[in-house]
Amino acid sequence: MVEQLSLSQNVTATQLRRVAADILAAFEPAKGDPLLAAQYNALRAGYTTPRTLTMDEWRQLIKQFHDVLPQFKQEMRGYLFDVLAELHEQVVYYDAESLPEVVEFFQEIDMMIHTAARPSDFIGVMARFDDVEGVIATMITQDASLERIREFTHNILESLDAAMAAGIALTSAGQETLAICKNDFKQEDLDRAQYCNLVKRLQSIRLS
Numbered sequence: 507m508v509e510q511l512s513l514s515q516n517v518t519a520t521q522l523r524r525v526a527a528d529i530l531a532a533f534e535p536a537k538g539d540p541l542l543a544a545q546y547n548a549l550r551a552g553y554t555t556p557r558t559l560t561m562d563e564w565r566q567l568i569k570q571f572h573d574v575l576p577q578f579k580q581e582m583r584g585y586l587f588d589v590l591a592e593l594h595e596q597v598v599y600y601d602a603e604s605l606p607e608v609v610e611f612f613q614e615i616d617m618m619i620h621t622a623a624r625p626s627d628f629i630g631v632m633a634r635f636d637d638v639e640g641v642i643a644t645m646i647t648q649d650a651s652l653e654r655i656r657e658f659t660h661n662i663l664e665s666l667d668a669a670m671a672a673g674i675a676l677t678s679a680g681q682e683t684l685a686i687c688k689n690d691f692k693q694e695d696l697d698r699a700q701y702c703n704l705v706k707r708l709q710s711i712r713l714s
Contacts, residue, residue, distance in 0.1 A: 522564035526553045529571060535625040539673045541578045545571040575623075582628050585672045586619045589665065593635065596661060600650070602642055611638040629713050632674060636709055643709060647702045655701045659691060662708045669713075680711040 526549055537546045552559055552567045559567075594612065597603045611634070618631050639662070646658045666684055670676065676684065687708050690696075696704070 517561075519559070519561055519564060522561065522568065523553065523559075525568055526564065529568070532624045532626070535629065535675070536578070536673065539578065541574055541581065542571075545574050579623060582672075583619050583622060585668075586622070586628065586631050589632075589635065589668070590615055590619065592661075592665070593638065596642060596658070597638070600642055600646060600654075600658075602645055605641065607641060608638055629674070632669060632713055639709060643705050647698065647705055652696075652698065652701070655698065655705075656694075656696070659701060659705055659708070662705065663688060663691060666708070666711065674713055677712050680713070683707055683711050 530546070530550055530553060533542060533546060536542055549567045549571050552563065590612070594603070597608055602608055615631060615634055618627070618634065622628050622631060643658070646655055650658070663684075666676070687704055690700075690704055
């Protein structure tokens with residue numbers, strides 16, 4: 507859509523400026539991504555400059571941004587499919603793969619990842635991961651051994667670290683909660699109730 511509009515012969519400079527505004531707003535959460543940063547900043551500079559850009563300049567800026575989107579989408583989808591695969595391994599490991607809500611979740615998430623295009627889409631996928639993790643967490647914290655619960659808690663911590671490493675930002679409150687939970691997890695003699703509390707706090711962490 508963006509490319510078609512920017513290359514159309516009938517489009518106006520005002521319309522192209524609106525396209526740029528839409529892109530800047532939609533991809534603001536990913537503006538620091540190494541794949542997008544240079545093109546995003548160039549487009550933002552063009553949008554905010556007091557000089558009136560020509561049609562060719564608008565088309566070039568928008569096309570340059572559009573050209574890097576396929577790789578951005580591919581990498582984000584790849585990361586999410588990796589997370590999904592790890593989550594599925596956990597589900598199988600804890601004998602929860604046949605639960606109706608879990609089966610439905612994996613079908614839904616697979617479709618969401620395939621169609622994700624903007625940062626809000628990818629963030630939405632990450633948020634949905636919380637749903638099935640809640641089911642698994644309840645099963646583990648109620649029935650599993652303390653060793654198994656500790657292993658599960660460690661996996662949650664690692665998944666959050668992986669999300670941040672991939673450019674998915676946490677809210678400031680989430681970052682604070684994660685730091686506290688990591689410190690609490692260093693204690694190796696936690697009881698079942700303490701692990702339950704730790705897992706609930708980790709699952710309360712939200713993306714920005």
